[in-house]
Amino acid sequence: MRAGRRLIGFSLALVLAAGPTAGGDLRDLYFGEALYHAFQGRYFDALQRLDTEVALHRGLDQPELDTLHYHINDAEFSVGDFELNYRMHHRAGRAIKAVLEGAVDESVRNEAAFRLARIHFQKDQLDDAQNALGRIHGVVPVEIRDDVEFLRANIDMATGRPGDAVKVLQQVHSDESLTGFVAYNLGIALFEDGRNREAIEQLDKAGRLPATDGAGLAIRDKSNLVLGSMLFESGDFERAKQSLDRVRLEGPFSNQALLRAGWAEESAQQYDRALVPWNILVEREPTDAAVQEAMLAVPHAYASLNLHGRAAIMYGRALEQFTKQIEKVNASIGSIREGRFLKALIREESRQDETWVIRLRTLPDAPETYYLMELMASHDFQTALHNYLDLEDLQSRLKAWQTSLDSFDDMIKLRSQNYEPLLPEVDAQFRDLDSRIRLRLEQRKHLNERLQSMLTAPRPEYLATAEERSALERIALIMKRLGDADDPESLALRERANHLRGLLTWRLETEYHERLTAAYVHLNELNAQVDALTKQYDAFVRTRQAATHSYVGYDVQIARLRERVGDALQRVEILMARQGHMIETVAINQLDVRRERLVAQQNQARYGVADSYDRAARTQSGGEGR
Amino acid sequence: MTRRNRITKTCKPILAARAIALVLLLCLGSIHGWSQQNNQQQQNNQQQQMRGLDEQVQEIKSDVLGIAAELNQLEEKLLYPSGTQVAIFVALAKGDQMRLDAVRLQIDGQLVAHYIYSFKELEALRKGGVQRIYVGNVATGDHKLEVVVDGKLEGGADFSRTERFTIRKEVKPKLVGLTLSGTGNTPIALGEW
Numbered sequence: 001m002r003a004g005r006r007l008i009g010f011s012l013a014l015v016l017a018a019g020p021t022a023g024g025d026l027r028d029l030y031f032g033e034a035l036y037h038a039f040q041g042r043y044f045d046a047l048q049r050l051d052t053e054v055a056l057h058r059g060l061d062q063p064e065l066d067t068l069h070y071h072i073n074d075a076e077f078s079v080g081d082f083e084l085n086y087r088m089h090h091r092a093g094r095a096i097k098a099v100l101e102g103a104v105d106e107s108v109r110n111e112a113a114f115r116l117a118r119i120h121f122q123k124d125q126l127d128d129a130q131n132a133l134g135r136i137h138g139v140v141p142v143e144i145r146d147d148v149e150f151l152r153a154n155i156d157m158a159t160g161r162p163g164d165a166v167k168v169l170q171q172v173h174s175d176e177s178l179t180g181f182v183a184y185n186l187g188i189a190l191f192e193d194g195r196n197r198e199a200i201e202q203l204d205k206a207g208r209l210p211a212t213d214g215a216g217l218a219i220r221d222k223s224n225l226v227l228g229s230m231l232f233e234s235g236d237f238e239r240a241k242q243s244l245d246r247v248r249l250e251g252p253f254s255n256q257a258l259l260r261a262g263w264a265e266e267s268a269q270q271y272d273r274a275l276v277p278w279n280i281l282v283e284r285e286p287t288d289a290a291v292q293e294a295m296l297a298v299p300h301a302y303a304s305l306n307l308h309g310r311a312a313i314m315y316g317r318a319l320e321q322f323t324k325q326i327e328k329v330n331a332s333i334g335s336i337r338e339g340r341f342l343k344a345l346i347r348e349e350s351r352q353d354e355t356w357v358i359r360l361r362t363l364p365d366a367p368e369t370y371y372l373m374e375l376m377a378s379h380d381f382q383t384a385l386h387n388y389l390d391l392e393d394l395q396s397r398l399k400a401w402q403t404s405l406d407s408f409d410d411m412i413k414l415r416s417q418n419y420e421p422l423l424p425e426v427d428a429q430f431r432d433l434d435s436r437i438r439l440r441l442e443q444r445k446h447l448n449e450r451l452q453s454m455l456t457a458p459r460p461e462y463l464a465t466a467e468e469r470s471a472l473e474r475i476a477l478i479m480k481r482l483g484d485a486d487d488p489e490s491l492a493l494r495e496r497a498n499h500l501r502g503l504l505t506w507r508l509e510t511e512y513h514e515r516l517t518a519a520y521v522h523l524n525e526l527n528a529q530v531d532a533l534t535k536q537y538d539a540f541v542r543t544r545q546a547a548t549h550s551y552v553g554y555d556v557q558i559a560r561l562r563e564r565v566g567d568a569l570q571r572v573e574i575l576m577a578r579q580g581h582m583i584e585t586v587a588i589n590q591l592d593v594r595r596e597r598l599v600a601q602q603n604q605a606r607y608g609v610a611d612s613y614d615r616a617a618r619t620q621s622g623g624e625g626r
Numbered sequence: 627m628t629r630r631n632r633i634t635k636t637c638k639p640i641l642a643a644r645a646i647a648l649v650l651l652l653c654l655g656s657i658h659g660w661s662q663q664n665n666q667q668q669q670n671n672q673q674q675q676m677r678g679l680d681e682q683v684q685e686i687k688s689d690v691l692g693i694a695a696e697l698n699q700l701e702e703k704l705l706y707p708s709g710t711q712v713a714i715f716v717a718l719a720k721g722d723q724m725r726l727d728a729v730r731l732q733i734d735g736q737l738v739a740h741y742i743y744s745f746k747e748l749e750a751l752r753k754g755g756v757q758r759i760y761v762g763n764v765a766t767g768d769h770k771l772e773v774v775v776d777g778k779l780e781g782g783a784d785f786s787r788t789e790r791f792t793i794r795k796e797v798k799p800k801l802v803g804l805t806l807s808g809t810g811n812t813p814i815a816l817g818e819w
Contacts, residue, residue: 025754029715029803032756039750044687048694055695088684384676387683394690401697408704539766542709542797549707557700564693571686579679586672 028053028067031075038078043086044393050079073099073108080115087386093119106138114140114148121151126159146172146182153185162192180209180219187223191230203227207246220246221253228260237268255281255290262297271304286321287328287371289597295321296601299608308619312612315605322602329595332371336587342580345385346392371591381590384583391576398569405562408554415551423547430540437537444526451519460508463515468504475501710763711799714739714771716806718751719815723780724808726751730774731760738762756803766795771802771816779808789814 026032030053037046054075057068068075076099083092096119099112117132133152140148149172156165169186172178183206191199206223209216224246231240241264247257258277265274278301281294299314335341450462464472478497482490508515702711716729726748731739739760743751751757771793777785785808793802793816803817 025720026717026756029713029756029758029801032717032754033715033758035753036747036750036755036757039753039755040746044691044694047691048698051691052695052698086687087680088687090681090684091688383680387680390687391683394686397694398690401693404697404701408700411704546707546709550704554700554704557696561693561696561700564689564696568686568690568693572690575679575682575686579683582672582675582679589668589672 027070028075031068031071031078034075034078034082038082038085041085043082044397047079047082047086050075050082054079073104077111077115084119087390089119089123100135107141110136110138110140111144114144114151117155118151121155121158126155129155130159146178150178150182150185153189157185157189157192162189165189166193166195176216177213180206180211180216180223183209184219184223184226187226196230196234200227200230203230204243207243217248218252221248221251221257225253225257225260228257228264232260232264232267235267237264240264241268249280255284255288259290259294259297262294262301266297266301266304269304271301274301286325289594292322292325292598292601296604296608299605299612303608303612303615306619308612308616312609312616315608315612319602319605319609322598322605326595326598326602329371329591329598333588333591333595336584336591339584341584341587342388345583346389371594381583381586384579384586388576388579388583391572391579395569395572395576398565398572401565402562402569405558405565408558412551412554412558419547419551423544426544430544434537437533441530444523444530448523451516451523454516458512460505460512460515463512463519464504464508468508472501472504475504706761706763706799708799709797710765710795712760712762712764712769712793712795712802713758713799714760714802714804715756716741716751716759716804717754717756719805719807719810720754722807722809723752724777724785724806725779726775726777726806728776729759729804729806730776732770732772732774733762733764734770735772764795764800766797769793769795773804773814775806775814777808785813787813789816791816793818 030049034046034050034053037043037049053068054072057063057066057072057075060066063069063072076095080092080095080099083089083095093116096112096115100109100116104112113132113135117129120126120129120132129151133148133155136148149168153165153168153172156162156168166186166189169182169189172182183202187199187203187206190196190202203223204227207220207227209220209223211217211220224243228240228244228247231237231243241261244257244261244264247253249258258281262274262276262278262281265271265277275298278294278298281291282298284291286292286295295318296315299311299318302308302311302314332341450459453459454462461469461472475497479494482494482497706713712733714731718724718726726743728740728742730737730741741757741759747757769792771791772788773791774788775786779785793800801818805815805817807813807815
């Protein structure tokens with residue numbers, strides 16, 4: 001099923017859109033296992049499994065007999081998807097190019113071209129992205145048809161052709177999962193194309209679309225926030241406010257919406273109404289930039305209402321809060337310089353769910369993580385952070401493998417100690433048994449040949465019993481002793497011997513067919529015994545080989561692997577140090593900027609306190625004077 | 627306080643469908659002016675360094691995956707040679723919404739696996755993933771496999787089933803797939819590869 005290929009690979013938090021081979025459709029269990037890892041976001045494990053399976057499949061003489069044959073197209077795409085999600089763009093690109101250049105049908109090639117375009121787009125290689133899309137001809141799988149057009153529009157936008165993007169997006173009538181994004185992007189494309197009125201109408205539509213999932217609700221909020229901002233800029237404060245009011249109070253854009261809703265009211269000189277959203281906002285997380293801005297906005301509104309005493313108190317609170325926040329930022333910077341930030345990021349218990357970044361901020365006594373959300377707003381920081389986490393994961397894997405290799409060594413040594421003294425005796429016994437078995441098998445073969453020949457040339461004497469053979473031999477001996485004697489006694493004896501021989505020959509001749517049938521029956525019975533013996537023999541040979549294979553021939557491979565693991569670990573540790581340093585630098589730079597802003601806000605608050613007290617005093621003295 | 631440039635230009639289009647809210651926040655960052663005050667030159671240098679490091683990280687990932695593949699093969703040869711290898715997989719029937727809590731496996735009366743599922747693992751199974759719950763060694767021939775499944779049905783009722791199967795181990799590795807269903811006629815279906 002193609003639905004499984006719909007991994008959306010544009011951003012950091014990507015999920016498989018749908019299960020490709022749920023339940024009964026799955027023919028290859030190991031492919032299913034790779035998906036099981038991928039669905040949990042464990043892309044290293046997924047890749048490790050699927051790489052091995054695909055390599056084994058390709059190495060087969062008759063791959064069509066392999067169970068992966070039924071999923072090979074999905075599997076090859078999935079390798080690229082997993083690599084993309086594991087932030088291995090180079091390999092992902094190569095994997096998809098391989099599909100593109102292989103002997104595949106048109107729809108598969110088109111899907112590969114789409115994926116390649118998406119990778120190029122992510123890497124900001126817009127020309128390459130466009131070229132890859134240009135390779136799409138003919139049948140496009142229905143599952144990706146909208147995604148292709150959506151990407152085409154994004155490329156148009158990124159290359160400064162919003163008009164083309166508008167044309168493309170207007171033709172996309174996607175399913176629910178993409179509707180909100182298409183509607184929002186169309187609004188932005190119209191705006192970029194200078195069609196402001198249409199842009200506002202479109203964003204208004206996007207802001208009213210029904211949504212149920214987190215992403216749908218978020219994009220609807222985003223549409224309303226942007227629309228509110230545009231209306232605000234154009235001076236339509238009432239409509240701006242209506243749009244901003246549609247943003248959910250608990251969503252990721254709530255703080256920004258509350259802040260702007262307040263500004264919309266303020267611009268319409270509705271200061272008392274501006275206080276409603278701002279007063280909600282100031283009670284929220286004080287490290288948030290919108291909350292901090294609201295701390296100054298609230299006293300500003302009170303001052304505008306000529307409530308200078310109240311304004312002075314609120315400026316005082318803001319001053320206090322900014323001073324606290326500056327201390328926090330300083331503590332964060334200090335803590336980062338001491339290396340505690342990186343340690344906090346790699347805490348295993350912190351990363352058990354998707355909200356770990358948000359929860360980190362609330363860790364007690366961990367100033368290094370207070371401003372993490374703001375840091376996450378930087379793409380550079382995100383890239384660096386994810387690389388660091390990946391490196392940390394690789395490091396722990398490599399260390400575990402070093403231990404595994406030591407265990408393998410021990411295991412091999414123990415097996416060697418166990419088998420080495422036993423095997424010579426086992427081998428000697430086996431050789432003895434082997435020669436006896438071979439002898440019996442040879443005898444059986446001889447008997448079989450003899451019976452076969454008797455079908456064309458009957459030999460009754462071959463079917464004589466042991467007693468009959470003995471009797472015939474004794475008669476022959478008697479005849480030999482009698483020789484040519486012709487005395488009456490010898491003649492009588494010879495006659496009796498001839499008579500006895502005749503009797504035996506008569507019996508052998510007349511019972512020949514019954515005896516031959518019985519011989520065949522017995523030989524067949526022997527076949528069953530021989531088969532059981534052969535199986536036992538083969539099992540022994542396999543076990544004997546397995547014993548040797550369990551400890552012989554691993555030294556070189558283990559030594560090579562140990563060297564590779566050691567080398568990789570060294571490289572990982574160097575890279576981790578560099579990446580860690582980079583994260584700390586980016587974080588400190590961001591926090592420095594944040595501190596500058598807080599200092600400016602602190603000054604504004606300080607001035608506000610003084611100014612408000614001054615005005616309050618003047619108002620009071622004016623009142624007294626009257 | 628004067629109204630400053632609180633609202634700058636509108637945000638760029640969202641470049642991806644179905645991206646989660648955190649990613650959307652990135653875009654929000656650009657609405658804010660404060661992050662743009664960073665020194666441009668410094669940012670460019672950082673970006674270049676970041677990209678260089680990113681390339682190196684991709685390379686090391688590739689190398690480590692190569693090591694993992696070889697190590698896997700070695701491990702399989704050493705611990706589970708094909709002559710005795712048996713691997714048991716668990717999948718949920720397509721569309722089944724049972725909440726799988728635990729699976730217990732016994733081979734020839736010996737407990738070999740007792741797995742309790744996390745939310746993420748259950749979701750992965752529901753989406754069509756297959757879990758390799760057990761890999762071990764058995765001799766060639768017939769073996770008794772007992773499977774005990776505990777969970778809850780969509781309506782909230784307890785679900786507990788025990789099934790016993792006989793599996794035949796040949797010379798090649800034995801793969802056993804167990805498909806679990808809370809609603810179907812066959813709560814535990816066995817498939818052999």
